[in-house]
Amino acid sequence: GAVVSQHPSWVICKSGTSVKIECRSLDFQATTMFWYRQFPKQSLMLMATSNEGSKATYEQGVEKDKFLINHASLTLSTLTVTSAHPEDSSFYICSARFTGTGVYEQYFGPGTRLTVT
């Protein structure tokens, strides 16, 4: 149980275009999802926290108008990279928070590799 999927697993796009990445919790409901970015040979950096039905909370230094997050349902959050540039090329990982009785675990998706040419 507690599986999180991401789609696509990799994407190549041209500079100036927008790309949407989906994050789904397959077998549980997630009121909270997180989006991370990981550059090569670096750690995961939290970009934003996404709560179902409300606006996402962005970390300092993350442009909310560039990285649009929508968490419209309890099983789906999307990250849209608008007007992508080569410096946005990165590995984007989402995670979903499972809330059970006394349990607050975070489950990670397999990641999406974005290359902007």
Next chain:
Amino acid sequence: AQKVTQAQTEISVVEKEDVTLDCVYETRDTTYYLFWYKQPPSGELVFLIRRNSFDEQNEISGRYSWNFQKSTSSFNFTITASQVVDSAVYFCALREAGTSGSRLTFGEGTQLTVNP
């Protein structure tokens, strides 16, 4: 503020050697959780262990063992008789219980290479 430090950027060992990955953390909370994740070349994070701040018992799972010491704010990870398949980046992470939304703070990671 919470912080996780993994001082070892890269470690290289020969198969069957034991290897310890260090993790030191900082937090002001008295209740917190510590994690280790493995990230193989495919990129997907693999959960290895979670420890809460009230449980200082060391844990062993097969070839993996963890040493949690609150006195030194460390949560080290040992792989016994390493294998080539253990090659990956390993991340230590911290979550404070008082932080809303289960926010995780990751260390910089340690690249482990196990050579045949």
